[in-house]
Amino acid sequence: MKKLLIPVMFLVLFISSLPVYALKLKIDPELIDPGKEPYQFNIIIEDAVEGLGGFQFDLLYDRTVITVNDVQFGSFLTDSNFMKLPEDIQNDKGKLSYAAYNPSTTEGPSGIGVLATITYTPSSPDAVCEVTFDESRTWILATGSNDPLQRGLEPGIVTPTCEISVTPGDHGNIGHDDEVFGEAVAVPVQAESNPEFSITPADDCYKIASVTINGTPLDEPVSSYTFNNVTCDGDETYSIAADFKIKQFEITSGVSGD
Known part of the structure; x- marks a missing residue:
């Protein structure tokens, strides 16, 4: 060691x-x-x-x-x-x-x-x-x-570029490379690349509720997503959106006495 x-x-x-x-x-x-x-x-x-x-x-x-x-x-x-x-x-x-x-x-x-x-x-x-x-x-x-x-x-x-529409919901961000986006924006990426996006709640009181890719919700929320071989040919469009919700906390109280 x-x-x-x-x-x-x-x-x-x-x-x-x-x-x-x-x-x-x-x-x-x-x-x-x-x-x-x-x-x-x-x-x-x-x-x-x-x-x-x-x-x-x-x-x-x-x-x-x-x-x-x-x-x-x-x-x-x-x-x-x-x-x-x-x-x-x-x-x-x-x-x-x-x-x-x-x-x-x-x-x-x-x-x-x-x-x-x-x-x-x-x-x-x-x-x-x-x-x-x-x-x-x-x-x-x-x-x-x-x-x-x-x-x-x-x-x-x-290089030719393609645009990916990024829409973070309230109380969260979507990031790509070294940039973090807190509002809707079109992000240019290199054509024929595999760009990765991160999904992050704005603070510890929130969590990821859902992630939608190209208009289709994913079965489970994820903290990152990678688009594969992004191309700009034809009518193809790319988008990523995320919603966030407040965490639920269960508070229990106990009463003790003689």
Whole structure:
């Protein structure tokens, strides 16, 4: 037992030491549907708390799948003094480089917002490819500093998507990936995938009463459900709904005496 415990402890310590950065750049939406206009996606910055002083990001993509046409400042920089450097679009290599900086000493914007909006042309509505950041050529600076900040990077994927209608009832939520939905919403998922949804009461006083899939109630309530091979062909529709009810508690009292 001791021989097993030591490597497990090292593994736990290693995992807990992996960097988790609040400051990040991410591609939004994560699923970029090449069959739906406008053919655009955004570069989002999150948790820029030190005042943005400058940035560069390089994107890598499959040149046979998408062609980048244009890059524009996002709303995060609209009221700032930022100056854009000439973008470098190399569609023959599947690469885009984009950078901007704050020439003044005035602190740049902080928080969350759209750094840039990218317009592209897909090769077909069924096109599939990853869009990733080149980590070695992507950096963020705080105002007045030349030292790159630690940051996370979240890629995207060009892929056909299907929508699943999600309807959580009162006192509960339905979740997918890292998102939790407390009200009705259409959730995009990758075509031909097997998306899983979780069903959770809002608090311990409630439990799952029923779960309905594609309009048909399940025989028993479940806490998770996986759709198999979701496709967007024809008139197929997908939906998940859940109802919740308060738990019943039985209270007994006893009287004791002489």
